[in-house]
Amino acid sequence: MRTRPLKVALLGCGVVGSEVARIMTTHADDLAQRIGAPVELAGVAVRRPSKVRDGIDPALVTTDATALVKRGDIDVVVEVIGGIEPARTLITTAFAHGASVVSANKALLAQDGAALHAAADEHGKDLYYEAAVAGAIPLIRPLRESLAGDKINRVMGIVNGTTNFILDKMDSTGAGYQEALDEATALGYAEADPTADVEAFDAAAKAAILAGIAFHTRVRLDDVYREGMTEVTAADFASAKNMGCTIKLLAICERAADGGSVTARVHPAMIPLTHPLASVRGAYNAVFVESDAAGQLMFYGPGAGGAPTASAVLGDLVAVCRNRLSGATGPGESAYAALPVSPMGDVVTRYHISLDVADKPGVLAQVATVFAEHGVSIDTVRQHGRQDGDGEASLVVVTHRASDASLSGTVEALRKLDTVRGVASIMRVEGE
Structure with a gap:
């Protein structure tokens, strides 16, 4: 020595x-x-x-x-x-x-x-x-060394412990967002100013790093679509449970089906309870990696703390x-693939949309027509009237896979219908 x-x-x-x-x-x-x-x-x-x-x-x-x-x-x-x-x-x-x-x-x-x-x-x-x-989770080294001979197609994970704690508390206790945030703050999981966590700035930075390593492409923070989780409600969790799902804030980096581009995004999403990420509780992190040769891998552990x-x-x-x-150096940047980063509008997934509509005949047909006109296929529909008798009903639509751009166009058109009083929530459905 x-x-x-x-x-x-x-x-x-x-x-x-x-x-x-x-x-x-x-x-x-x-x-x-x-x-x-x-x-x-x-x-x-x-x-x-x-x-x-x-x-x-x-x-x-x-x-x-x-x-x-x-x-x-x-x-x-x-x-x-x-x-x-x-x-x-x-x-x-x-x-x-x-x-x-x-x-x-x-x-x-x-x-x-x-x-x-x-x-x-x-x-x-x-x-x-x-x-x-x-x-503490070994992730970067496995991606850039252990899987260096493989082709990674998707990286999806929970990479912020604070938001996972809040969402897990909302799921397990029925608490609202603010109540769960207050508990996270009291326990030291959330900062006095939790913006970086709950508005997904922290997770977006991590997604940029992961996408760059996984796809040998330079991905900057500005390339990552970011959506925080402050608008997630107890009603969203109730809807998720009806579908056999829970809600997680996910960082998702994926290669297009034709291999010609990549996307990186962070947003709340419903995932089936059968998916390994659904069981990640408290302030823990987990990342699910899908590659050609190794198949599916999951990395799990404490994602923060001294x-x-x-x-x-x-x-x-x-x-x-x-x-x-x-006298050597380890792996440096690998950006040889230089794949373009596609906009969020190109992402294809399923959606859960909750609408407040007039409680009268013909509304469902109008809504269905708007979806059809924008090329978004409906999988299931659930409608129920309000107990307060105010003449409104709740309409929940779950779609088949469609592009984000098509869904955005659909929602914009729905807002213009006289019979649609409001779009209560829009949630992507992942991991199926």
Whole structure:
């Protein structure tokens, strides 16, 4: 074993960063054996240096992250500060000064992954980011290494623990959205401002990363269709149960049937209770992968939290340090396929549409005619009158597979009917 330690700079020492530092210290001997050399925490960049950080030598703490990554003796920079800047500049500076990088920064990778990979390649360094997508779940490495010889056709999963906790609570207790969100906040699953989670910005960034790796194509955050889950109601769950389904916020990345394009999207969807993703409870994540040779694979585990995310960071750290010792680098960006990313309108799936309509004869025929005129075939229809006797009824239509553009045209036309008082909800049906 080499006795000179590999030096690690840690950018950020919050929930994840503090766990990375703790594991590096408590598992130092095991890490050294697995790597072939000791690893040494050489500096920790923070915003508040006066804060007491258990287990970290105060002499290592600095507010000058730029000076830390420019030192020249740093072998690996671990970036867990998040956001776009200063993380982007710090990472590219680290490459320029001889360090490889391990990051958990999904937002930055989804927006500027190609540029970061190019900078890593230019300087002959590694960029690893297993922790950016699904916490402790090994996912990126299996996609870009274990399945490198296969053709991946679809990646569908639950990649945000906060939203899964909320939807699971609504499903299991009948709670409304706000009530379930309040509980998630009280338990620490949701941030004080939950927008990034519940409006699906977090999941969309992860979908961009997954699609890029799975399909060897550059997919940016702007390419991902995004729809949050704040409008999901208890009535939607009741309808889902009538169909033998539940509702999940899904990230779906798929290759077109002809192989000529890809799509990436995040939105709430009904999925059958028989689908493996339907049983994912609480704040857990799971990703379902479909490929030509391997068939169907599912990756499951805790998708967030300090220790689980730190586990993924340390796994990358071990791999990068091994590469450092051998003078090699691991897999970089693979975007050779350069497939076009199709718009959401091209996506084909089934739909569940709930309408508030006038409770009188002929309404169903009018609605059915609109669907037919837009080429959307109806599978089932369920209608029932309101108990309050206000002259309205609820009409639930489940379609066969149709394009999103056709469904949008159908809904627009339905809104113009005098007999349709409102479109209560539109939900895609996946996983069948």
